[in-house]
Amino acid sequence: MKRLDVLVCSGTACVSSGSAELKDSLARAIAEAGLGEEIRILETGCMGPCELGPVMLVYPEGTFYVKVRPEDTQDIVQEHFLKGRPVRRLLWEGTAPTVKEVPFFARQHKLVLANCGTIDPERIEEYIARGGYEALARAVSELSPQQVIDEVSAAGLRGRGGAGFPTGKKWELMRQAPGTPKYVVCNADEGDPGAFMDRALLEGDPHAILEGVAIAAYAVGADRGYVYVRAEYPLAIQRLEGAVEQARGMGLLGEGILETDFCFDVQLRMGAGAFVCGEETALIASIQGRRGEPRPRPPYPAESGLWGCPTLINNVETLACVRHVLLGGAERFAAVGTETSRGTKVFALAGQICNTGLVEVPMGITLRELVLDVGGGVPQGRELKAVQIGGPSGGCLPQELLDVPVDYESLREHGAIMGSGGIIVLDDTACMVNVAKFFLEFTADESCGKCVPCRVGTRTMLDILNRIAAGQGIEEDIPRLTELAETVRSGSLCGLGQTAPNPVLSTLRYFPEEYEAHIRDRACPAGVCPDLVHYAVLPDVCRACDRCRQVCPTGAAQGTAGKPPYVIEDKLCIRCGACVEACPFDAVIVRPGRKG
Amino acid sequence: MITLEIAGRQVQALPGQTILEAAEAAGIHIPTLCNLKGLTPRGACRLCLVEVTSWRGKVVPSCATVVEEGMTVVAHSARLRELRRTILELLFAERNHICSVCVSNGNCELQDLACELGMDHVRVPYRFPALGMDASHARYVVDHNRCVLCGRCVRACSEIEGAMTWGFAHRGVDTVVATDAGGPWVDSSTCTECGKCVEACPTGALLDKGTSVAEQVKDPEVVSRVTERRPRA
Numbered sequence: 001m002k003r004l005d006v007l008v009c010s011g012t013a014c015v016s017s018g019s020a021e022l023k024d025s026l027a028r029a030i031a032e033a034g035l036g037e038e039i040r041i042l043e044t045g046c047m048g049p050c051e052l053g054p055v056m057l058v059y060p061e062g063t064f065y066v067k068v069r070p071e072d073t074q075d076i077v078q079e080h081f082l083k084g085r086p087v088r089r090l091l092w093e094g095t096a097p098t099v100k101e102v103p104f105f106a107r108q109h110k111l112v113l114a115n116c117g118t119i120d121p122e123r124i125e126e127y128i129a130r131g132g133y134e135a136l137a138r139a140v141s142e143l144s145p146q147q148v149i150d151e152v153s154a155a156g157l158r159g160r161g162g163a164g165f166p167t168g169k170k171w172e173l174m175r176q177a178p179g180t181p182k183y184v185v186c187n188a189d190e191g192d193p194g195a196f197m198d199r200a201l202l203e204g205d206p207h208a209i210l211e212g213v214a215i216a217a218y219a220v221g222a223d224r225g226y227v228y229v230r231a232e233y234p235l236a237i238q239r240l241e242g243a244v245e246q247a248r249g250m251g252l253l254g255e256g257i258l259e260t261d262f263c264f265d266v267q268l269r270m271g272a273g274a275f276v277c278g279e280e281t282a283l284i285a286s287i288q289g290r291r292g293e294p295r296p297r298p299p300y301p302a303e304s305g306l307w308g309c310p311t312l313i314n315n316v317e318t319l320a321c322v323r324h325v326l327l328g329g330a331e332r333f334a335a336v337g338t339e340t341s342r343g344t345k346v347f348a349l350a351g352q353i354c355n356t357g358l359v360e361v362p363m364g365i366t367l368r369e370l371v372l373d374v375g376g377g378v379p380q381g382r383e384l385k386a387v388q389i390g391g392p393s394g395g396c397l398p399q400e401l402l403d404v405p406v407d408y409e410s411l412r413e414h415g416a417i418m419g420s421g422g423i424i425v426l427d428d429t430a431c432m433v434n435v436a437k438f439f440l441e442f443t444a445d446e447s448c449g450k451c452v453p454c455r456v457g458t459r460t461m462l463d464i465l466n467r468i469a470a471g472q473g474i475e476e477d478i479p480r481l482t483e484l485a486e487t488v489r490s491g492s493l494c495g496l497g498q499t500a501p502n503p504v505l506s507t508l509r510y511f512p513e514e515y516e517a518h519i520r521d522r523a524c525p526a527g528v529c530p531d532l533v534h535y536a537v538l539p540d541v542c543r544a545c546d547r548c549r550q551v552c553p554t555g556a557a558q559g560t561a562g563k564p565p566y567v568i569e570d571k572l573c574i575r576c577g578a579c580v581e582a583c584p585f586d587a588v589i590v591r592p593g594r595k596g
Numbered sequence: 597m598i599t600l601e602i603a604g605r606q607v608q609a610l611p612g613q614t615i616l617e618a619a620e621a622a623g624i625h626i627p628t629l630c631n632l633k634g635l636t637p638r639g640a641c642r643l644c645l646v647e648v649t650s651w652r653g654k655v656v657p658s659c660a661t662v663v664e665e666g667m668t669v670v671a672h673s674a675r676l677r678e679l680r681r682t683i684l685e686l687l688f689a690e691r692n693h694i695c696s697v698c699v700s701n702g703n704c705e706l707q708d709l710a711c712e713l714g715m716d717h718v719r720v721p722y723r724f725p726a727l728g729m730d731a732s733h734a735r736y737v738v739d740h741n742r743c744v745l746c747g748r749c750v751r752a753c754s755e756i757e758g759a760m761t762w763g764f765a766h767r768g769v770d771t772v773v774a775t776d777a778g779g780p781w782v783d784s785s786t787c788t789e790c791g792k793c794v795e796a797c798p799t800g801a802l803l804d805k806g807t808s809v810a811e812q813v814k815d816p817e818v819v820s821r822v823t824e825r826r827p828r829a
Binding site: 295447448451456459493 | 723
């Protein structure tokens with residue numbers, strides 16, 4: 001037993017902000033102070049507030065430090081570890097002494113993420129100490145497969161990958177499907193821009209996923225499985241590989257699991273970087289070594305999946321929920337959330353939001369609570385304009401709809417989707433035509449090219465959006481976009497195409513005036529689209545400091561030092577924004593519309 | 597036998613038959629492009645889309661959807677007509693389909709579809725991509741400007757000839773058909789020069805070398821003639 005446990009976050013975000021250096025420096029400082037026997041340093045998965053990384057937690061009292069640099073370690077060791085006085089300047093907003101008092105955590109409900117940031121993901125013993133593999137043990141020794149399915153159904157668990165299909169029903173269909181062998185696949189091909197929920201889970205609590213996969217296999221009668229994880233997640237792959245080895249070594253995977261007749265083993269498969277491979281039939285093709293293309297359904301994978309055999313495909317977070325259903329019971333799981341959307345949901349908060357990072361909240365929470373209370377709102381006193389939820393398949397909800405509850409049905413009703421949990425917050429500097437363009441560009445690039453509506457339709461819609469953003473839009477473009485959206489939505493082969501128009505449709509629905517301004521007034525109200533803005537110098541504010549002229553790469557900023565005002569020559573200006581940033585007096589501004 | 601309803605008519609079908617097969621047997625016409633009798637359905641062109649009322653109006657490709665007892669299928673409606681026409685327009689706008697200079701003018705399935713669906717003009721902007729052609733092979737030519745990516749050549753090559761010379765390269769609008777791992781057709785070490793890809797191609801994308809405007813006549817039925825004579829596993 002050590003006097004103190006120091007938990008250093010080693011999620012991907014904290015690793016990139018220097019948590020490895022921090023850990024080394026901390027270890028050195030502790031050794032120099034002669035505290036090596038009393039203090040233990042642990043590397044954990046993602047703690048959540050990625051914006052403030054590297055973050056660390058000191059137990060038993062739960063002191064939470066943010067933005068810790070290697071230079072700070074001497075202070076921490078000398079003041080905190082030796083004298084028992086927490087270093088105030090490294091606390092959350094300089095005030096919250098312990099993790100319990102940090103508002104970011106206070107509004108969350110950590111179920112799936114409970115181990116993330118608490119245990120060392122590379123040690124199976126820590127997972128087991130926190131109740132790990134107990135649910136699997138209960139399933140294989142006390143429950144029949146049917147009872148496991150009944151419990152999952154009673155809990156009301158729905159797929160966390162996006163569409164929200166009832167998990168129990170999926171398992172039931174799979175259990176009844178004739179044919180052997182049966183396969184279970186964990187879909188870890190997370191690819192939405194700005195989303196990292198599954199990544200954090202795989203990196204921070206890999207055994208929870210394996211346990212979920214094994215329970216699913218037991219319930220549906222499968223004896224082999226795959227985790228399909230994207231190759232862009234090297235840390236997740238490394239930790240999963242380690243976890244599989246450890247679980248095999250302890251008899252939790254393989255022949256005769258936990259001394260029962262249940263046999264099941266898992267292999268990893270790496271995706272080659274195509275977003276469409278998150279679609280289940282394309283994922284199957286990819287695992288089989290074929291081109292990652294979807295095929296028409298039916299037949300669904302439960303009838304004909306991997307090599308024509310019944311195959312169950314569940315998302316990472318769905319599988320991570322399973323053990324909590326069996327451990328706490330269906331009733332306890334279902335007590336959180338709403339009538340149709342039970343349990344919690346993990347979200348990745350990104351964009352113009354104070355607390356960028358990973359959060360877990362009860363479903364049914366309003367967007368307002370999620371974005372303003374948990375997320376801390378929009379930084380720098382700007383105004384929140386819209387929330388993009390559900391990634392490239394989702395939609396933009398305007399500020400007026402912040403009171404919409406976050407559940408599958410409510411979001412769909414308003415033109416967004418739950419999706420896998422990516423949330424991008426937009427402030428008043430965002431141009432909604434540009435936002436729609438960004439997401440459509442993503443889907444058009446990621447279209448596999450198999451079916452015509454998705455391959456040509458998304459690209460044609462993108463061409464039209466580009467034309468609008470370049471100031472060449474015509475009145476007919478808006479009805480044309482809507483018609484094309486309908487063709488792509490109902491005509492496409494798979495979910496990628498069927499949902500691709502959502503960002504365009506939702507921005508057209510909630511922000512039609514922005515499209516109209518681009519087309520009729522040839523102006524970008526938010527000052528984003530380069531062809532529909534011009535730069536100007538406010539003559540009364542300019543002090544002729546010459547900074548703008550010095551940074552301008554094209555000679556558009558012109559004037560003589562000391563003789564205000566300067567001018568921006570529109571013909572030379574490339575709208576790079578260097579002058580706006582350089583001006584110490586905010587004299588250079590971006591005006592919507594073309595010059596003159 | 598399975599009984600279902602297509603276009604308001606009671607239709608009988610064998611288990612395992614597709615909606616398209618059942619409709620055709622009953623004399624109900626549904627437009628198709630990527631489908632070719634004798635090849636595995638691909639469901640890619642989306643022209644044979646139908647609405648299955650008994651599946652809450654789900655829109656499915658009739659070529660790749662197996663019949664079900666009691667199923668009700670809408671084969672023609674205003675919505676389907678609009679969908680099919682827009683999809684056909686997208687196909688015409690995607691590449692450089694200029695009938696007046698095409699070897700297949702007058703003998704082209706894409707052209708026939710335009711007539712059938714009454715597509716007299718295209719409402720979406722043409723893309724005019726700069727695509728090449730490959731005339732390196734001694735007997736055949738591939739002109740990517742006229743390719744609709746139906747994959748009939750790819751399937752004929754792998755499923756009938758077993759050569760697996762043709763495949764798809766790249767993705768999205770950049771997708772093209774390619775021989776072996778890419779490179780000139782003449783360098784293909786797997787091509788048997790059987791010519792079934794040319795016969796299966798619905799447009800002027802694959803042609804016999806030396807044909808001029810409107811001279812290329814194809815025989816896509818060669819695929820089903822071969823499969824019908826060949827015992828199947």
